[in-house]
Every structure is written in structure tokens, then in C-alpha cells.
Amino acid sequence: MRADELPKADLVLEGHFDKDHERRYAHVPFEVPSGRRQLHIRYAYSDQIDSDPLITGGNTLDIGLFDERGIAASSAGFRGWSGSNKMELTIDETWATPPYRKGRIGAGTWHVLLGPYKVGPRGCDWKVEVWFDPGLRSPWRMSGAVRRVDPDPLPAAREGWLRGDLHCHTLYSDGDSWPQEMLIAGSEAGLDFLGVTDHNNVGHQLAYGPGGDGLPIVLPGVEVTTYGGHWNAWGTDRWWEFREPEAQAVERTMRAAAESGAVVSICHPKPFGPPWEYAVDGGFHAVEVWNGPWAQLNAASLAYWEELLRRGVRRAAVGGSDTHYLHRSGVPAGHLDALGTPTTWVDAGDRPTVATILAALRDGRSFVSASPRGPQLYLEPDRGRAGRVALEVRNGAGARLELITAARSPQRLVVDSSAWDATFDVPAGAGFARAQLVSERGDVVALSNPVWADRL
Ligand SMILES: [Zn+2]
Known part of the structure; x- marks a missing residue:
């Protein structure tokens, strides 16, 4: 059975969001009977438009899923979030649509998480269909061996300094590649480490593994994606609360991530970044002053950081390419992604490990440059x-x-x-x-x- 051949759904949930629901998550409960091994969910909504912040006038509805273990902030029941990137998803005991987590389909009350990121003038009519045990086979084939091309020799760095990229996306959020492909692209670019930051998920971390051994060292991370801005955490293996877009809640969560040992950084605080709307000084170690090619409005991010420095708020500068697409053809020139554009260089001392790289980022023993060549x-x-x-x-x-x-x-x-x-x-x-x-x-x-x- 393929997803496009499914019979009538077992369960249909429907509703409507008005403008005043915009950017406020809703949790829609549904009952899962016992003894199920697979769940398929498809959703649809009116006046659908792309999530690009430049496009307005219609609806963009994000989706995520919690199982019977509940919807609390650190719940083990969080099965994944795919933004508006995927219109259907399957969770099976033995496989799942990335970024969702496979595993037990427990009986009880599950919740579809719906996030009306944009609500147009006519409001948003939505429908979620659920199938129990439809018997779908996995259409996902993780690419295995990919031939690696060694980069041309790069200019030598100072002893103990490593080059890396701190920001990228895979099929575990809105990218087009598997983690292994991203690692190989990183090694071809000459990177020593890679911060892996899919949106509101950690499923990619397992697929990446630790890296190293000729591939970039993996800094396990997540891009916490809220409706008022994004923040990266590296050195964490769990998801962090993203549903509350109020400055106080965001600062509290960043602080908790930092206290857990993660390095926390505000992402792309510039127009269309999307921007950072929270007026908070606390909870983060760093600012992503450079996201993608410099000319893409990074002067605004630099100005944001410099204003903090002038007020004596001591935060480090980092950079990240925000690479999404390694394969896509037809991407307009200037929108092509390249790992290492920009590159963040860190002083890892005599041991290149996740811990020494994180410590250098936290302390600002680092600089950012246009590419791995400097x-x-x-x-x-x-x-x-x-x-x-x-x-x-x-x-x-x-x-x-x-x-x-x-x-x-x-x-x-x-x-x-x-x-x-x-x-x-x-x-x-x-x-x-x-x-x-x-x-x-x-x-x-x-x-x-x-x-x-x-x-x-
Ligand atoms: Zn982002």
C-alpha cells in the first residue's frame, strides 16, 4: 500500500483558526486504540501559502505530534515537528517519516500539534486525517555509501585551531539531504566539525552519529524554532520548548539549555532571517552574526551584536551557512548553499573533541571567515x-x-x-x-x- 492509495481515513479532525490564533499553537487530541503498530496522518488547509516570511495573504500551518505520554515541555512523548514542510507523515514501530520518531504506538490520548504560523484574511480551515494500521511500507531509503572527494589542500591554520560550520538542515527538517550526505559534503569542504541543527527535532542526531574518523566531528544540536525567532543549541540531545513565543519563556528555556551544558546562540537576528523579536540579554552565549553569504543582510546581525557589546553584554560571535540544499537543481544563483559559507574557526587546543570545541565557542576563542580558505x-x-x-x-x-x-x-x-x-x-x-x-x-x-x- 502506498500513501496515495489509502482508503477513507479512520478518523477526521477539523477546525478553524482566526487571525487571533496566529502564532499560537493548538493541541488537538485524538484517541489511539490499543494494539496498533502504525499511524498515518495527512493534513490540509485552506489558502495555503509558503512559509517564506516575504509571502503573506494566506495560511501556513505547522504540524507536530505528541504520543500518549503527554504534551509537557520536556515530554518523552514528543514524536517530532515538521513545520509546514510535509503534508503527511507515518509513524510505525519500525520506521517513521523523518523527522518523526519511530517506536511503540501506545494506546491513549495523542495530540496533533497545529501551529498557525500565518493566518490570512479569510481564516484557516484545517483538516487532519488519521489512519490506524494502514500497512504502509517505508518509502525512505537512507543513502549509505557516498564517495568522498578529498578537498584541495587548505591553507594551514594555527596549531590547535579547527574550522567548522555550525548551522545546517537535513531531511529531518526542511533540507533535502540525509545526515550522512551532509557529513560527506562537510568533509569535502574541508570542515573539521559540523553543528547539526534541524528545526525542533533531535532525530537527525542519531542518524549522524559522532562523525570524526575523516569526517567532521558532529556537534549534536537543534535549532529551536519559535514564532518570534530561532536559537541554536549545540551539545544537547533533547528537544527544547518552542511553543511559547513570549520573551520571558524563551529566555527561560535558553537559560535551562545553557545550564544543561549546551552552547546557546541567537540565530540570524536580521530581516527575513527570520528576525529575532525578543528583547532579552540573558540565556545565550553567542550571536550568529553571519548566516550564509555576507551580502544577505548580515550587516544587520553584526549591528545587533555590536550594540550588545557596547552595552557591555559579553557575547561571542559565531557564523553558520544554514545549508538546506545539497541536491536541488534550479535554485537561483546566490541561493545555492555551500557548507563553510561562512566558516567558524575555534581554538580547540591539543584535543579536538566536542567538549573542547564547545568550550571555545562558549568563551569566544574563535573567529568567522567567508570560507574554509579564510x-x-x-x-x-x-x-x-x-x-x-x-x-x-x-x-x-x-x-x-x-x-x-x-x-x-x-x-x-x-x-x-x-x-x-x-x-x-x-x-x-x-x-x-x-x-x-x-x-x-x-x-x-x-x-x-x-x-x-x-x-x-
Ligand atoms: Zn533559522
């Missing part, structure tokens, strides 16, 4: 000389270096060789110093984390 930009206290910072730039010849502090206008110098260094005074009242490299076109091609004046 340029490389190392900024640190000038050893033995108080009140000064030392800079080293590799493979940045021709770019303009800007040294920025809270206190005075930026100092600018042209980098005139591929191995370049300099030192700068940072007066006690300067707050912080950070550096960035800017191309002739005016794009940032590398940026450092800040050195704080009170630690010089």
Missing part, C-alpha cells in the same frame, strides 16, 4: 604588553583591516601581505576591541571576537 584573523592580548592587542592575518592580502573599539572611531589599515601582523593600543576606557577584514567591495570577509579592555 582569511584567517587571530586577535588576542599582546603577550607581556599591557593595554595592547596583537593581530595576525593569513591569506587576507588586499583586504582592509578595521580595528573597532567602543570608545573611538575605527582604525583602518590595508593588509599588504598574505602573512601579516600588527599590534594596537587599546586604552583602558575602550571597552573592547574587535577586528574585521573588509573586501574592496565592502563585504566583511572575516571578523574576530572581542578582547575586553579590562582583561588586557
Whole structure:
């Protein structure tokens, strides 16, 4: 039996959302009888439009599923969330539509989670159909062996420094590839680590495995996707509450994730990121100041971060490509994804492990550059000389270096060789110093984390 040959559904749930339901999740209960081994769910709704924030005037309805173990914030009953990306899903004891979790179909009250992300002027009429034990076979074939192409040799980094990408998506949310394909693409790009961040799911983590052994080291993570902004957590194996789009609740959840040992970062705080709408200073370690190619409005994310720094809110800068598509053809130029665009470089010391990479991200012992080829930009206290910072730039010849502090206008110098260094005074009242490299076109091609004046 195929999903398009199914007979009449066993159960039909229907309802309507008005404009005032927009961005408020609803939990729709239904009863699962005992002895079932498979559940198939299909949904449909009126005036359907794409989830792209630029498109308005109709409805976008997200879906997720909780089993009989309940809908609480950390419930083991969370079986998955697929946004508006999939119109039907199967959960079987032995397989499931990604990102949903396979396993026992327990008897009792389950809940379909419906999220009216957008509600148009006519409201949203929705229908959810449920089949019990329809006998569907898995149409999902995880690709196994994929031939790996070794990258051309990359410019050497400093001893102990690793290059990685912190943000990508697979078939376990709205990407087009399997985790194994993403890992291989990462190794072809020359990455040493990969932060794996499907939306509101952790099912991808198991499929990735730990990486390493010639592949990028996997930082297990999740992109917590709320209706007022997204945040990444790396170093966590569980899902985090995404249903409450109020600043206080979001900050509370980020704090809980941070306290559990995860590194927490605000994602793409820029127009169409989608943006970050929560006015909170606490609960996160980092800001994704650079998401995808620089020209895609990342100046707004940089300005958001710099405003925090100027207020003395000490947060690290990170970057991520937000890669979704490794295969899709017909993607317009400029929208093609490339792992490592940008690349985040971290000082992992003498042991490249998940723990040392997370520690470097948390502490801001890192910088971000346009690609795995660099340029490389190392900024640190000038050893033995108080009140000064030392800079080293590799493979940045021709770019303009800007040294920025809270206190005075930026100092600018042209980098005139591929191995370049300099030192700068940072007066006690300067707050912080950070550096960035800017191309002739005016794009940032590398940026450092800040050195704080009170630690010089
Ligand atoms: Zn996002």
C-alpha cells in the first residue's frame, strides 16, 4: 500500500483558526486504540501559502505530534515537528517519516500539534486525517555509501585551531539531504566539525552519529524554532520548548539549555532571517552574526551584536551557512548553499573533541571567515604588553583591516601581505576591541571576537 492509495481515513479532525490564533499553537487530541503498530496522518488547509516570511495573504500551518505520554515541555512523548514542510507523515514501530520518531504506538490520548504560523484574511480551515494500521511500507531509503572527494589542500591554520560550520538542515527538517550526505559534503569542504541543527527535532542526531574518523566531528544540536525567532543549541540531545513565543519563556528555556551544558546562540537576528523579536540579554552565549553569504543582510546581525557589546553584554560571535540544499537543481544563483559559507574557526587546543570545541565557542576563542580558505584573523592580548592587542592575518592580502573599539572611531589599515601582523593600543576606557577584514567591495570577509579592555 502506498500513501496515495489509502482508503477513507479512520478518523477526521477539523477546525478553524482566526487571525487571533496566529502564532499560537493548538493541541488537538485524538484517541489511539490499543494494539496498533502504525499511524498515518495527512493534513490540509485552506489558502495555503509558503512559509517564506516575504509571502503573506494566506495560511501556513505547522504540524507536530505528541504520543500518549503527554504534551509537557520536556515530554518523552514528543514524536517530532515538521513545520509546514510535509503534508503527511507515518509513524510505525519500525520506521517513521523523518523527522518523526519511530517506536511503540501506545494506546491513549495523542495530540496533533497545529501551529498557525500565518493566518490570512479569510481564516484557516484545517483538516487532519488519521489512519490506524494502514500497512504502509517505508518509502525512505537512507543513502549509505557516498564517495568522498578529498578537498584541495587548505591553507594551514594555527596549531590547535579547527574550522567548522555550525548551522545546517537535513531531511529531518526542511533540507533535502540525509545526515550522512551532509557529513560527506562537510568533509569535502574541508570542515573539521559540523553543528547539526534541524528545526525542533533531535532525530537527525542519531542518524549522524559522532562523525570524526575523516569526517567532521558532529556537534549534536537543534535549532529551536519559535514564532518570534530561532536559537541554536549545540551539545544537547533533547528537544527544547518552542511553543511559547513570549520573551520571558524563551529566555527561560535558553537559560535551562545553557545550564544543561549546551552552547546557546541567537540565530540570524536580521530581516527575513527570520528576525529575532525578543528583547532579552540573558540565556545565550553567542550571536550568529553571519548566516550564509555576507551580502544577505548580515550587516544587520553584526549591528545587533555590536550594540550588545557596547552595552557591555559579553557575547561571542559565531557564523553558520544554514545549508538546506545539497541536491536541488534550479535554485537561483546566490541561493545555492555551500557548507563553510561562512566558516567558524575555534581554538580547540591539543584535543579536538566536542567538549573542547564547545568550550571555545562558549568563551569566544574563535573567529568567522567567508570560507574554509579564510582569511584567517587571530586577535588576542599582546603577550607581556599591557593595554595592547596583537593581530595576525593569513591569506587576507588586499583586504582592509578595521580595528573597532567602543570608545573611538575605527582604525583602518590595508593588509599588504598574505602573512601579516600588527599590534594596537587599546586604552583602558575602550571597552573592547574587535577586528574585521573588509573586501574592496565592502563585504566583511572575516571578523574576530572581542578582547575586553579590562582583561588586557
Ligand atoms: Zn533559522
